[in-house]
Amino acid sequence: MRVRLMCADDLASAERASALTFLDAERSTRRVSEPEVEPRSAVASKQWIDRTRFSLSVDPGGCWVAVEEGTGADGVVGFAMSQNRGGLWYLATYGVLPGHQAQGIGKRLMDAVLAHADGRPGIFSSSVHAGATRRYRLAGFSLHPQMRMAGTVDRSTLPAVDGLREGRAGDFAWMARLDRQLRGAGHGPDHGYMLGAMRLAVSRDMTKPG
Structure with a gap:
């Protein structure tokens, strides 16, 4: 092998x-x-x-x-x-x-x-x-619990979500800063790849970035 x-x-x-x-x-x-x-x-x-x-x-x-x-x-x-x-x-x-x-x-x-x-x-x-x-x-890692749930969501009970917009490449700079703040490092080139493969939604209110 x-x-x-x-x-x-x-x-x-x-x-x-x-x-x-x-x-x-x-x-x-x-x-x-x-x-x-x-x-x-x-x-x-x-x-x-x-x-x-x-x-x-x-x-x-x-x-x-x-x-x-x-x-x-x-x-x-x-x-x-x-x-x-x-x-x-x-x-x-x-x-x-x-x-x-x-x-x-x-x-x-x-x-x-x-x-x-x-x-x-x-x-x-x-x-x-x-x-x-x-x-x-x-290998020395500490493991933390995660939760897995299965079932059907009753969407009528979900609150309305507003204050969002479609994300774009111009958002990558502040997203990278938020990455570093929250997890210690940015995603680097991953943001560009993910933008082409998935949907990006961001907060319109930049006092509440996310």
């Missing part, structure tokens, strides 16, 4: 590994009351590849894969995508195919991305998969 920096040729294989890894994890942690877990859609797969290609272009040193020897780019069995933004490191996604877990591959991937962090404080959102949370604790 070889752990190496990711390249563009790995994108399709890494996406397949990601889809299978998280499908297995979500099925194993699914509550009986929750809907059946569905495989990743073709649209979501393309979004994963596009987002990872962007990460590769911005900070390639944070993107790593584990590949079975002799299989080339088609043999990705593990992946860890991280990025440095100023003084902050974040782990975007991380996993090892179910059939290759508990073999030390996850540790090697985690060691690689932590070396890239170069001592920066880090953030990420973990699944509840026991293997993942164990690996994060062994």
Whole structure:
């Protein structure tokens, strides 16, 4: 097994590994009351590849894969995508195919991305998969609880929200300042990528930026 920096040729294989890894994890942690877990859609797969290609272009040193020897780019069995933004490191996604877990591959991937962090404080959102949370604790991270809720929202009970407008590239400068104030570092080039992939809404009242 070889752990190496990711390249563009790995994108399709890494996406397949990601889809299978998280499908297995979500099925194993699914509550009986929750809907059946569905495989990743073709649209979501393309979004994963596009987002990872962007990460590769911005900070390639944070993107790593584990590949079975002799299989080339088609043999990705593990992946860890991280990025440095100023003084902050974040782990975007991380996993090892179910059939290759508990073999030390996850540790090697985690060691690689932590070396890239170069001592920066880090953030990420973990699944509840026991293997993942164990690996994060062994790496020295403190885990904080999150809440997951399922159900149908009664939209008639939601208060009206006003004071917002569509965001644009001209907002990036103050958004970066707010990033630094709230989390210690800006999103850097991510704002531009996200503006093209998602909707940006901002406060019209700049005394209440957000």
